[in-house]
Amino acid sequence: MTESPGKIVLGPHQYGKAENRVVRIYRDTDRHDIRDLNVSSCLRGAFDPAHTDGDQGAVLPTDTQKQTIYSYAKEHGDGSIEEYGLALARHFVDDVEPVDSARIEIEEYAWQRVPAGGVGHDHSWTRTGPEVRIAAITVSGTGPQRREWVIGGVKDLVILKSTGSEFAGFLTDEYTVLEPAHDRILATSLMVRWRFATAPADWDDAYAGIRAAMIEKFATLHSKALQQTLFEMGVAAVEAFPCLAEIRLSAPNKHHFAYDLDRFGVENNGEVYYAADRPYGLIHASVLREGAPDAGIAWDPYTGAV
Amino acid sequence: MTESPGKIVLGPHQYGKAENRVVRIYRDTDRHDIRDLNVSSCLRGAFDPAHTDGDQGAVLPTDTQKQTIYSYAKEHGDGSIEEYGLALARHFVDDVEPVDSARIEIEEYAWQRVPAGGVGHDHSWTRTGPEVRIAAITVSGTGPQRREWVIGGVKDLVILKSTGSEFAGFLTDEYTVLEPAHDRILATSLMVRWRFATAPADWDDAYAGIRAAMIEKFATLHSKALQQTLFEMGVAAVEAFPCLAEIRLSAPNKHHFAYDLDRFGVENNGEVYYAADRPYGLIHASVLREGAPDAGIAWDPYTGAV
Amino acid sequence: MTESPGKIVLGPHQYGKAENRVVRIYRDTDRHDIRDLNVSSCLRGAFDPAHTDGDQGAVLPTDTQKQTIYSYAKEHGDGSIEEYGLALARHFVDDVEPVDSARIEIEEYAWQRVPAGGVGHDHSWTRTGPEVRIAAITVSGTGPQRREWVIGGVKDLVILKSTGSEFAGFLTDEYTVLEPAHDRILATSLMVRWRFATAPADWDDAYAGIRAAMIEKFATLHSKALQQTLFEMGVAAVEAFPCLAEIRLSAPNKHHFAYDLDRFGVENNGEVYYAADRPYGLIHASVLREGAPDAGIAWDPYTGAV
Amino acid sequence: MTESPGKIVLGPHQYGKAENRVVRIYRDTDRHDIRDLNVSSCLRGAFDPAHTDGDQGAVLPTDTQKQTIYSYAKEHGDGSIEEYGLALARHFVDDVEPVDSARIEIEEYAWQRVPAGGVGHDHSWTRTGPEVRIAAITVSGTGPQRREWVIGGVKDLVILKSTGSEFAGFLTDEYTVLEPAHDRILATSLMVRWRFATAPADWDDAYAGIRAAMIEKFATLHSKALQQTLFEMGVAAVEAFPCLAEIRLSAPNKHHFAYDLDRFGVENNGEVYYAADRPYGLIHASVLREGAPDAGIAWDPYTGAV
Incomplete structure (x- = not known):
């Protein structure tokens, strides 16, 4: 510098x-x-x-x-x-x-x-x-x-699966103490935004359909990591809706830790969890359709809420 | 003093x-x-x-x-x-x-x-x-x-009706500028707590039934004031569930103000509203069943969230 | 029931x-x-x-x-x-x-x-x-x-001491795994409310003085438990201000857990902590002056914020 | 599209x-x-x-x-x-x-x-x-x-002036009903972020100095609009700190409306205000130093909180 x-x-x-x-x-x-x-x-x-002269x-x-x-x-x-x-x-x-x-x-x-x-x-x-x-x-x-860009989306979509999720085979270094998990809760609070390449026949139907495609994929896909789940959810939506140019997903990994009940002589077979607040993993993923119209200034933010 | x-x-x-x-x-x-x-x-x-000696x-x-x-x-x-x-x-x-x-x-x-x-x-x-x-x-x-008290309830139950609500005939003084309203939006975010006199056959069914009785009454009663609506909702629940001893309702009056569009030559027949945040009316109502077991310390609070 | x-x-x-x-x-x-x-x-x-007839x-x-x-x-x-x-x-x-x-x-x-x-x-x-x-x-x-009651107070007063706090000698049962602590962080976010027996000479001065007496006691008292700290803070305020009839303190125990750095060959002598969100201990304490005017309906709540 | x-x-x-x-x-x-x-x-x-194969x-x-x-x-x-x-x-x-x-x-x-x-x-x-x-x-x-970018800043800096602020001479159209204001409260909750061109002698001193330069300018500048105030605050900071390359300010205009007390025969000479929650003006301004190192990916966001 x-x-x-x-x-x-x-x-x-x-x-x-x-x-x-x-x-x-x-x-x-x-x-x-x-x-x-x-x-x-x-x-x-x-x-x-207005800025420089107050005019x-x-x-x-x-x-x-x-x-x-x-x-x-x-x-x-x-x-x-x-x-x-x-x-x-x-x-x-x-x-x-x-x-x-x-x-x-x-x-x-x-x-x-x-x-x-x-x-x-x-x-x-x-x-x-x-x-x-x-x-x-x-x-x-x-x-x-004239250019026009339309982004639709959903936020605060909280979704959880109680099995069918693992996290293993990851990179390790001298600060790694995490054990691999082969059956864990996967939960997140999604913000998903999709950019339209063309206007759909019905905007409300598109919203309902994109949302449905994503959450069904979340449910049915065996998850090897939240990254993979997000990518496949995005692919499912873009495949089902040719009107979409791209999709962006932001997902906090809402950690659920199996509670240690052995100390009390109680068996916990993935039944009792502590739902933690912070910290949380935070994953950003996106899916693009090649050849779609460029994003231009579509993503330039204003309030930060959308 | x-x-x-x-x-x-x-x-x-x-x-x-x-x-x-x-x-x-x-x-x-x-x-x-x-x-x-x-x-x-x-x-x-x-x-x-522990308080007086740190023991x-x-x-x-x-x-x-x-x-x-x-x-x-x-x-x-x-x-x-x-x-x-x-x-x-x-x-x-x-x-x-x-x-x-x-x-x-x-x-x-x-x-x-x-x-x-x-x-x-x-x-x-x-x-x-x-x-x-x-x-x-x-x-x-x-x-x-031995005494036992059970309170059930619901909070953050946001409910709105777009007509069938009025507020008129109220007391006035020198600070009163409000005009009577004969067709307004009525909206609130309810916290309702009910105290059981006896255990119901099924606690989950009781929850669903009490909630249903209240919101149906909200929908179907022509409202002359939020007070009256709350009272009738409580009565509906206590009548339908003999296991209840009392019910307490706390309801912010979430004001929706019809927006003045006349200035722009646009007619607003109760179609466009500004939903205000603060201040809000805040109404507490309750319904009791005479002869029910006494409340004792049932309502003594702890976290304030329930 | x-x-x-x-x-x-x-x-x-x-x-x-x-x-x-x-x-x-x-x-x-x-x-x-x-x-x-x-x-x-x-x-x-x-x-x-208004409730029973909508009048x-x-x-x-x-x-x-x-x-x-x-x-x-x-x-x-x-x-x-x-x-x-x-x-x-x-x-x-x-x-x-x-x-x-x-x-x-x-x-x-x-x-x-x-x-x-x-x-x-x-x-x-x-x-x-x-x-x-x-x-x-x-x-x-x-x-x-005619009766009049005045309650003053402070809330969201976040206070922390980095030493001079312990918690030991507590009751244990079959679910107890906690180890005694002889040097820990003590932190809380206080809501304190005091009821006046008489009007002070100056309400603003009383506020400043009561607040100062409490936080100085928090700082200087060696704490054997949050209960003891709260009690002594209340006593300090009531002693210093004869105009007070009673004082009520509500205090979440904002847990700070020493982070285990041994795993990485790093020594942590009470220097690095994880500040947890939930759950938290929640302690309610109060101090009364005998013979003070009765509380009557002074504490009957309305919004829950005061 | x-x-x-x-x-x-x-x-x-x-x-x-x-x-x-x-x-x-x-x-x-x-x-x-x-x-x-x-x-x-x-x-x-x-x-x-990790995304495409779950690896x-x-x-x-x-x-x-x-x-x-x-x-x-x-x-x-x-x-x-x-x-x-x-x-x-x-x-x-x-x-x-x-x-x-x-x-x-x-x-x-x-x-x-x-x-x-x-x-x-x-x-x-x-x-x-x-x-x-x-x-x-x-x-x-x-x-x-290797490239390195450092952004410092402050958020939730709530600042208010009770006079020395006006808003007049603005553009009007058929939806304009606002009257010009020649003496109003100006209040905002600032998020300000500054990008360093070089490392300052002391990062903590730089923080304190930049903050102080900005709020003193807010206080002493007669404001013709929030835009002008933000620009001059940014200029004051960048002028005082040659180590800065640019500064970005995000400012909700926290509206304070003079309350109409005439109806009650009470005079309100800019003394009693209603502080509104929503909606609020939201102004983004920025100041650049020409020739400073480029921003590269310095502003690419992650959590949205910084």
Whole structure:
């Protein structure tokens, strides 16, 4: 590293309104529907004077972005979060002159109808989770320069298998004390994000199908390591959905340690575990489709939550 | 208030091991089952010298309580959390001489089988929630003085109705600016705890049935206020389950404010809401069965999580 | 436990507005001051019809309570949180007819002036913590029946000593595997609440003095167990402040385990520790002054945060 | 977006052990010192077979990484977090054959000595915060290809000014309802990260100095917008520390809304505010020194916490 007394200049910047909690009720008939969202908007563009001179002339207030998010929930909020995000991102790029690109990040919380009299109630729900559907939509440029990227995903998808998982044959060094495991619990809390190469026929169906393909693979694959499990889950999704360009998986290895009960004369055949909090293994894996459209700025982050 | 230079003495005290994360796998056949628990133990008794003299002679270490919790997950952990908690509490009172009473608090996290090939997988699950089943078991005394109290419950049960709720006709004063509402969203995140008068035929069935009775009432009752909704939910549960002595409900009123879109020429007929975080109304309600056994020390808290 | 098919009736209830985030700036001169508060109000009284009939005629809306909290931050918010809470509680009991008693719970977040040019800046601060000052004020009845209780306290006060702590000579049973420790880290995150017998000369000074007396005792006392440390901390505070009637301490034993480095030929003389999350010991202790005014309903909880 | 049925391949991947809670006590004399850390390690390299074939032959277990982190806390943990992180990262790259690059992320929690008898106690401390010192060290390659990047920083630095802040002259569109503000509270919770061009004389002094330069600028600069404030804070730090190559600031605009008390006949001259949770403005700014060494993979994230 060498010291460099160069000129000090403004670097990359972006801004927006984060975590607008939008609840959209569809009540055209007595049987209501609900979409429960957390929406963040991010604008990039010709905002240098706001930084260097305090000149806000090109800055659309974050309050205005909030108003737009709520108004678009009615004006353009009748579909999936991917479509709603596209409408918002296109608006900011097309209608707000200083904006070069916009990123919309959305979390969607799931609800299920309350059972009442044997059927799902018309206008009452309980929250389900912990998993959360996510999307990040980026739109850039106008005219021939227009590019659009859509990322869908899920986070806080907690999944566990009580057998069919091992970890052995690993590299060792002078700090290695771990014993190989041939039958262990494998558990993780997934964040998975997939980038679309093309728009699917139905965004909601794509979400459900990608999720289903991944968790079925998790269940049925004999795991030699979390890395392998993640890779195969990604392959399963990309194979099943030709509309996908790539998929990224982030997975904490939520360690479950078999508890030593021998000391008390009690046999523990993989039945009683201590579920540890920290530390945890943390694995990042990804699967790409060769020849898919490039990622461009699709992965450039904003809030860090998507 | 008047000053009092009286003698300074030891007051009430209790101690234990909190938040033991126990995962119990049942693998007697290839079709496994799982119970995922957070268990806390609390002992009360003749521990004064530990406070006043630092003498630990009567203090069973919290580490020992932890070992017991894990070992009992195998030795006595084959039923509901209420039964497992009873076994633990009875052990501490019966087998540890200085203990006068013991309280066991348990959270249980729910899992559902991963769909694979059209059926639920044998040994893979995803977490469901956010709601968490809870229990608090208190055992006190021995011989003729023996008392036992069992509290079951649920927390983080998030429930919402998009119509069928109003709030009007309320008391006003000089700080009142709220307008009456005749059609609003009603949403809350419930913590409900019920105290058993007698053991039900099946603890797991009782949990499912009480929960179902309450949420169906939430859905079908036209609400004039959250207070009324809570009371009727409690009544529904106590009526349906004669084994219950009382029920306590704690409910934040999760405010959803209709967003003003008129400013943008957009009509909002109860379709777009801002879901606020803080502040929130917070309502506590309870329902009692007259003549039921007294609560004794059943509600004396330990971790505050149950 | 015996089943009892008695009449089903309304039990105890209370309600209010929780977590009103109030920031109060004092700007009478160019040197500003700040109080940063989280205020919750709770009313108890003649609200049965709201539960049983949905009749809100006696219910002062939680929104009105919020307005009052903010207005009183100007009208009566020029002192300590204890005085501000008293003003609010007295108002609700005296001025709102159906109210029998009111409880005000307050958290206060601390700020320190930004150093600028060698001195604390006039109107800029950074947050300090993690500890939070708390208070819970309860006012009940009118005329001769009037009672007032003030609880002050601190929570999230994280404190650690790297030596001068042991744990030995404890009770053992068949589940005991713990070895005695003669030199260990002692660490906890304290919640301490003290009930005043009389008003101190200055509430802010009392807070600072009680806190200082406790943490100095923690530092200087050789600890034979966390129980003894807590008791002596409480005694130190009650002795130093005759205005106190009692003090309650809740303390998770944040375990720090010496890490086994022998395996790597590295000596660990109490130098490297693993700081565990869960489980943790949880100790509740209390100190009373004999002859002090009774606690009445001073400790009846509302939000659970104070 | 166009569909592409290309070959499915493994993409980028990395793995490690996250959130190892290390507490290091220095007890060479009776006056102890403490460093309280959260350490995460991340390895990148020739781990493809672990993903594609489940072959762990090149995978150093995350458990081994944990052991190394704790052992290095004694072997190489006698300095700043930047130096400790460098030692760890160099070890993994130099001594573990399949590793191409390693990233070490560290959080450091601050403690201050308990005042006892008028001086700071030898071995007792209370935690301070909420701010947390952070570092991310990346080492890549061996021999002539060796590159090293050190990022230092701070997060959860909550700062507020009660005057000297405005926001006006901004761009408007049909969704703009915000009024210009000429005297408002400006508050944020900063995450700031700076990349070193060269090693400073003392890493701890550099941390303190950079932090001090930034917060003094926040206090003394009349703010026309949060963007301008962030830029000037960054410039102040980079100017004062020639060892810095760049600085990145992430700042939620924690909105404080003046409360409308006119309705109650109470005057509010910027004295009573509602501190909102969500949504919040979120501003990212950065300052670069021209000619400084390139960032390479310095900013490639791992846990997202640093």
